[in-house]
Structures are given as C-alpha cells and as structure tokens.
Amino acid sequence: MYFGVILVYFYGMKKILLISILFLSCICFAQQTDYVDFKSVEADVKIRYFDDKVSGFLKVEFDIIKDIDSIFVDAKDMRLRFESLWKEKKERVFPKFEYSEEQNKNFIVHDFKKGETFLLFFYYAANPKKALYFVQKNGEKQIWTQGQGKYTSNWLPSLDDTNDKIEFDLKITYHKDYEVVSNGKLVNKIEKDSTITWHYNMQNPMPSYLVALAIGKYDKITDTSKSGIPLEYYYYPEDSLKVEPTYRYSNQMFDFLEEEIGFPYPWQNYKQVPVHDFLYAGMENTSCTIFSDAYMVDEIGFNDKNYVNVNAHELAHQWFGNLVTATSGEHHWLQEGFATYYALLAERDIFGDDYYYFDLYENAVNLGRQDLAGDGTSLLNPKSSSLTFYQRGAWVLHALRSKVGDEVFKKAVKSYLEKHQYANVETSDFISEVERFYGRSLSSFVNLWIKAERFPVEEAITMLQNQSTRINEYLMVDCEANSSKCANYLKYYVSDEAKIKVISQRPELVTNDTFKHGLKVRQAISQYITNVPERLKEDYESLLDDPSYITIENALYNLWSSFPTDRAKYLSKTRNIIGFNDMNVKLLWIVLNLNTPFYQADNKQALFEELVSYTDEAYNADLRMNAFRYLNLMSACNEKCKSNLENAKTHHNWRMVKYAKGLSEKLKEKKD
Ligand SMILES: [Zn+2]
Structure with missing residues (x-):
C-alpha cells in the first residue's frame, strides 16, 4: 500500500x-x-x-x-x-x-x-x-x-x-x-x-x-512485458488524453524490476485500475493494483504530480508483500521498505542518479528530524510511522547493498524470494540469506540500521557524500550566512537542487537570468518570491506559461497581489486553466475574480455559486476540500456550503471526514 x-x-x-x-x-x-x-x-x-x-x-x-x-x-x-x-x-x-x-x-x-x-x-x-x-x-x-x-x-x-x-x-x-x-x-x-x-x-x-x-x-489499453506477461492499463473513457502521461514508463519499470529483482514476475498478468476518492494513493492487490484517480494526469500535471512512484511501489509489492508476506507487523518493513527501495531503483533507471541520491538525502534528513522530535522507533516496532517503515526501510537496503556489494545483494534477494515464495517471512529470513552470500555476520549492521531506535543519520549522510558529488555540492552551498559566492551559484553549474536551496535562503539574489533555468528552478522562484519586484515583472509573468500547475497557481496569485492595476490582464490570460483533480488553478481564479471588483467580464454571483457548487458530493474529495477552504477563507460558507459540509462528515474517505469535522468545529467557534 x-x-x-x-x-x-x-x-x-x-x-x-x-x-x-x-x-x-x-x-x-x-x-x-x-x-x-x-x-x-x-x-x-x-x-x-x-x-x-x-x-x-x-x-x-x-x-x-x-x-x-x-x-x-x-x-x-x-x-x-x-x-x-x-x-x-x-x-x-x-x-x-x-x-x-x-x-x-x-x-x-x-x-x-x-x-x-x-x-x-x-x-x-x-x-x-x-x-x-x-x-x-x-x-x-x-x-x-x-x-x-x-x-x-x-x-x-x-x-x-x-x-x-x-x-x-x-x-x-x-x-x-x-x-x-x-x-x-x-x-x-x-x-x-x-x-x-x-x-x-x-x-x-x-x-x-x-x-x-x-x-x-472503464476502457483499457493492453500490452505485454518483455517476458510475456500481459499488462492492462484501465482508464475512464473521458480520460483518454491522460492515459499516456499517467502510465508513462509503466512497461519500462515492469521490465526493469523483473530484471533487477532477478525473480520472474510471479502472477498471471498485471492490471492497474484508477478509482474515485480512493482511501490511499495505491494498493498492491495481487495482479490488480488499484490507485487513486487523482493520479490520472495530463501532460502538464505529469511535471508536478505523476503516478510514476506509486506505480513502481505497488508493482514492487507484487514480489515484496504478495509473493513473500511478513508474518506480523514487526516485519512490516519487508513489504513497505522493499517496495519503497525498488520503486526508487526504478525511478533511478528513468530519472538518473541525482534523483536517487537526493531522494535518499531528503529521507535521511526527515528521519533525523523524527528522532529529534522524539518520535523515532526501531524498524521492528510494529507501531512505527510510515516514514520509518517506508523510508528507513528503503535506507536499510541502500546501506546494506553499499556494504555487501551489488552481486551479493542481488543473489541474496533472489534466493530469499525463491526460498519463501508464496509463504511468509521474517526479518531474519532475509538477513540470513545476505549473510550466507556475504560470508560474514551482519549483526552489528542489523543493530545499527534495523534494531536501534535512532536512525544513524550521520552515517547515512557520510555515505551519500562518498557516493554522490551532487550531494557534496548541495551540502557545501549554504547561503544562510551572507556569502559573496551565493549570487554566483545562481549563475553557474550547480545542480537545480542547490540553486533551489539558494533561492529559498536568499530570494533577493534572483535576477532576470535566473529565469533561464529549468522548470523546477522557476517553480522555486514562484514559491519564494511572493512580492514581485518591478525589475522581475516581465520574467515573472512568463511563469504563467510554464507547464506546471503549481507554478501557474503560485505566479497567478503573486502577480495579482503585487500589481493591482494589471489584475484584469492576469485573469484574462488564465481564464481557461483548470489544473489538477482539485482544480487548483480554476478555484484560485474564481476567488481572485470575485475579489477584483473592476473586472466585469463575468457575472460575480454566478461565479460564487459555481464555487459553492464544488462543495457538493457530486465532486471528488480533493476538489470539495479545496472549495471549502476558499469559502472559509472568504468567510463565505453559506447555507448550501454548510449543508454540504455536514454531508461530507459521512463520506467513505477518512481524509474528507477529518477535514469536514475540523472545519465544522472552526465555523462553530467563529460563530460563538
Ligand atoms: Zn506499500
């Protein structure tokens, strides 16, 4: 899952x-x-x-x-x-x-x-x-x-x-x-x-x-893996244009994982089906993964929020979780840690080494923070957080493979699957296989990486520094203190991640030239420069044309608030953009339009009613939550909105219920 x-x-x-x-x-x-x-x-x-x-x-x-x-x-x-x-x-x-x-x-x-x-x-x-x-x-x-x-x-x-x-x-x-x-x-x-x-x-x-x-x-597209396994990709008939971006790399990842894991895909076929208002991102039912239709994205949405990671994760579970299943919650990482690790390997095959190492780096930092907050647990604690089961689990496998080498690691995984196929497993079943091929005891490794409450964050970061020059560079770039080098970092060839770090620390260093970098750097500009200076205005306006719904949403709001006399121009330009499943751009557009009295291109009453209508149960939970959020911000949750909020409390999706109950409480407090 x-x-x-x-x-x-x-x-x-x-x-x-x-x-x-x-x-x-x-x-x-x-x-x-x-x-x-x-x-x-x-x-x-x-x-x-x-x-x-x-x-x-x-x-x-x-x-x-x-x-x-x-x-x-x-x-x-x-x-x-x-x-x-x-x-x-x-x-x-x-x-x-x-x-x-x-x-x-x-x-x-x-x-x-x-x-x-x-x-x-x-x-x-x-x-x-x-x-x-x-x-x-x-x-x-x-x-x-x-x-x-x-x-x-x-x-x-x-x-x-x-x-x-x-x-x-x-x-x-x-x-x-x-x-x-x-x-x-x-x-x-x-x-x-x-x-x-x-x-x-x-x-x-x-x-x-x-x-x-x-x-x-549903309609479906069928294909076959290199090894001859039938693959079926389901979609709603109206989503035919989203099929390619949503399922992009599916065949490649399937072939990659079969090869990488070294054990043939263990089921008759593999199907993936999107469903409405799903409880999670995805679920690895045997040969039949179900995933949230919020991941059905178009060309632009692909750049922001794609299905690739969830796709690979659920596929990896077909071996780790479905073929071999943990005996109890104590060994849950044998499912989630492995699925997370193999998904990351599949993504490395697509997006490259930097992607892989930055993901590990970010997770190491988060695990370190979890420990600092006093929430760290042993990986074998059945009450561990998802962060521990998934990301620490994946980290253990990265560290283990770094220690024993590719060859031993791959032989051990293959043998572990062969020995325990269609049966249940515990952590020792896996470790003993690795020890057998490694020829030495791994007990101190197990104590440090698996059993200890504390995640070994220093060891993890040092390992990454030895493995990736990009991570080294990223750690070196630090503009919290005023350094004369920082303006140069934005010009020269440091990684996008390092540039984004500089922009987050010193947004005032952004120049017109910074806009010439790629999508992610431009997105960071839209995120960290909220008061747009006149000197950047023209370049900033070009962000409204970026193939990213996150960048467009940020840029639209920041431009609208920074240049009041140009509001009509920005509203006209973005009138037909919808955004993700939760209509992030469209809803913001409606709200800004309602708050631009001199812009008379639309009937404001009709627009307001449209916004309220998105709280109705006919729409998906993400869109409804977004609409409730804006109506609350404007203190404009009317009778219709309130009755839809009441109704949302009985939704099947726990996230919707939690949100509706929370907002309902807030509205009551406000009233009092
Ligand atoms: Zn999972």
Whole structure:
C-alpha cells in the first residue's frame, strides 16, 4: 500500500461459547494456521445493481495439519448458511457437524483429524460497511475494495490472518454495462439477462487482504512485458488524453524490476485500475493494483504530480508483500521498505542518479528530524510511522547493498524470494540469506540500521557524500550566512537542487537570468518570491506559461497581489486553466475574480455559486476540500456550503471526514 495504517491482529481461537454446549476437550489459544491450511476458495459473488446488496456461494478447500475440534472463517456482520461439508472430497459429513458464530468468526465444529482434506460449501449475504465501497463517479456507479487494514472479510468470507495463503477464484456477477476487474486471469464472461458473470482465475495462493474488485465504466489499453506477461492499463473513457502521461514508463519499470529483482514476475498478468476518492494513493492487490484517480494526469500535471512512484511501489509489492508476506507487523518493513527501495531503483533507471541520491538525502534528513522530535522507533516496532517503515526501510537496503556489494545483494534477494515464495517471512529470513552470500555476520549492521531506535543519520549522510558529488555540492552551498559566492551559484553549474536551496535562503539574489533555468528552478522562484519586484515583472509573468500547475497557481496569485492595476490582464490570460483533480488553478481564479471588483467580464454571483457548487458530493474529495477552504477563507460558507459540509462528515474517505469535522468545529467557534 502506499500511505496507510496497518493493523495487526493476533487471536487465539475463541470457542468459549461453544464449550458449554459441546463439551469441547480443550481450549486452544494457538494460531489457526497451526491446525488448518486453507488451500482454495471458489467464490460466486453477486452484487445487486439497485441496492448494493452482496451475496454469494463459496466452496472452500482445506487440509487439517493437526487434530482439531473446530475451524473458523472470518465473516463480519454477515449471514451464513452452511450447505455441506465433504471429507476427502467424496464423503458427505453433513449433518454430523455443528456451526456457530462468535465475534465475526464462523466456527465449524467437527472432529477434524490430521491429514484429512475437506470441502466446505456455504451461502452468505452481506451489507458491507468497510472494505467494499460504493461511490458515484459522474453519475455512474463505481465499486471498489480496500482489503489491507480494513479486511476483505467485510464483503467476502475469508481469513483475516495474513499467514494463511489461499488460491482465490472469483466469479462476480454485476450489471452488464460495467467492467469488472479482479485478481488473476479472466477466463470467461457469461451474459444473462441484464447481468454479466466475470470469471477470474488465480493459480497461486495469497493472503486474503489482497483480494480485489473494481467495477466501473472503464476502457483499457493492453500490452505485454518483455517476458510475456500481459499488462492492462484501465482508464475512464473521458480520460483518454491522460492515459499516456499517467502510465508513462509503466512497461519500462515492469521490465526493469523483473530484471533487477532477478525473480520472474510471479502472477498471471498485471492490471492497474484508477478509482474515485480512493482511501490511499495505491494498493498492491495481487495482479490488480488499484490507485487513486487523482493520479490520472495530463501532460502538464505529469511535471508536478505523476503516478510514476506509486506505480513502481505497488508493482514492487507484487514480489515484496504478495509473493513473500511478513508474518506480523514487526516485519512490516519487508513489504513497505522493499517496495519503497525498488520503486526508487526504478525511478533511478528513468530519472538518473541525482534523483536517487537526493531522494535518499531528503529521507535521511526527515528521519533525523523524527528522532529529534522524539518520535523515532526501531524498524521492528510494529507501531512505527510510515516514514520509518517506508523510508528507513528503503535506507536499510541502500546501506546494506553499499556494504555487501551489488552481486551479493542481488543473489541474496533472489534466493530469499525463491526460498519463501508464496509463504511468509521474517526479518531474519532475509538477513540470513545476505549473510550466507556475504560470508560474514551482519549483526552489528542489523543493530545499527534495523534494531536501534535512532536512525544513524550521520552515517547515512557520510555515505551519500562518498557516493554522490551532487550531494557534496548541495551540502557545501549554504547561503544562510551572507556569502559573496551565493549570487554566483545562481549563475553557474550547480545542480537545480542547490540553486533551489539558494533561492529559498536568499530570494533577493534572483535576477532576470535566473529565469533561464529549468522548470523546477522557476517553480522555486514562484514559491519564494511572493512580492514581485518591478525589475522581475516581465520574467515573472512568463511563469504563467510554464507547464506546471503549481507554478501557474503560485505566479497567478503573486502577480495579482503585487500589481493591482494589471489584475484584469492576469485573469484574462488564465481564464481557461483548470489544473489538477482539485482544480487548483480554476478555484484560485474564481476567488481572485470575485475579489477584483473592476473586472466585469463575468457575472460575480454566478461565479460564487459555481464555487459553492464544488462543495457538493457530486465532486471528488480533493476538489470539495479545496472549495471549502476558499469559502472559509472568504468567510463565505453559506447555507448550501454548510449543508454540504455536514454531508461530507459521512463520506467513505477518512481524509474528507477529518477535514469536514475540523472545519465544522472552526465555523462553530467563529460563530460563538
Ligand atoms: Zn506499500
């Protein structure tokens, strides 16, 4: 997942309720995985178009590893009707088994014996409140899942424990006008009346949290990797112009990661599907990554906020997380740290070494700050921050590879994946592989980089200084103190990062010549020079033509406030620019227009109503938050805005809810 909260649950088998009825011989508090191995789930799931009700029929196969008197499946707030239980696939046990439900676990009580294989058949019906989301996108239904942290067992009976890997084959029936995307390979589509049943098949097992479903109005582009894996890129029909910038480098990154990791991509195909108001940036469901449609960007948006990093991160999880899965939260970095590191390697392949080292540098600085604030934790602490799991995890791999060398590192990773494929892993499983090829103990490395609470920031920065001349130069450039060299830095060949550092420290050194540098340096000018001096006016105005929605937004505001008599000119020039998903440029334009009384090209009342209308639930959460923010700034949140704010508190997206509640409080305080 990119950016999320991971919950880790441990439980013993809770059968206390059953004891009094059935006189069970023991109370067992071991993991169910010690007794039962769930092999496969064949699920026939129907989702009703008109009322979003979910129902289905499941065939579950499992092996008994040790004698046990009951087994369970997780099914939250569902109604289950058990149909039959078969031993060795041929002997019907029913009705000689009992079942019961306790705390969302559905127990099958039977005298299960070691070595036996069973088939269990049952119906279920659910009204999911989590994990399966029903949203509106342009007046059309869209349905999608988020299993990690929220659990698949809210819409599909399965196992919350990530340590039992199951081969899932899903049949999904839905309205025939919609596309249905799920894990694995599409075997067939069967149309009947107003519905289509989509049959997806998987060949290998995975934990239940990776089961995925995305239903909506989609087109797709198909391609094939160098190694022959089918690739599918989904998009909304109206977004055809955004497909190329959004999915740019996808094929290159796929081929790169397969080669770099050294273990062939482990699933039948790879699909990527954007969804509306997603909870996170992306989620690595096996062979079916779901990501936020805020990453569907055009040519210009690509320069500011593209999908490349999230794309690579979720792809890397197909190995690290999906093929090998951490046994518990203690080893979560084996998923997020690896995904972050391999995404960075894929980006290095595209954007070059400087990009790679500056990313590591920035993360080292942030990790150092986290320690200073007293929030640092060991990488093995399951309560660590995302910064620790993701960025420190990636740093560990960079440091380790720097220590043991490319060859040892790559051999160890490959061997680690081969040994533990389709199984679960702990930190020692990985480290012992590296030690085996390295031929020496890594215990002091592990103590310093992994176990210690404090991130070794000095060691990290020194390492970067030895590895990158650009980082050295960046550290040398310092204009906090008045140095005569600083004006020269803006002229000569120091990196863009170093120039940006100078601009942030000494914006008054910017001259007309500074505008001749690239996009990022010009963006820094728009960010750090907010009061535009007359001498820079003409060059500053050229920022309004930059292919960056961030630069345009900054420049429009700064020019508008610095040169009041030219406001009409700036508004006319930027009238048709929209910006990102949250319409950053368009909303600013409306607000500035409303605050420019002499500019009479538009009906101000209609513009104001347009701004208020963007708070409506018909729009995406980012746009709504942006509109609420401006209306609040102008103290103009009217009745309509307030009622939309109230409504936003029940949104499925936690960021929207948090924002709406916070603003609502503020408005109340203001009123008082
Ligand atoms: Zn992730």
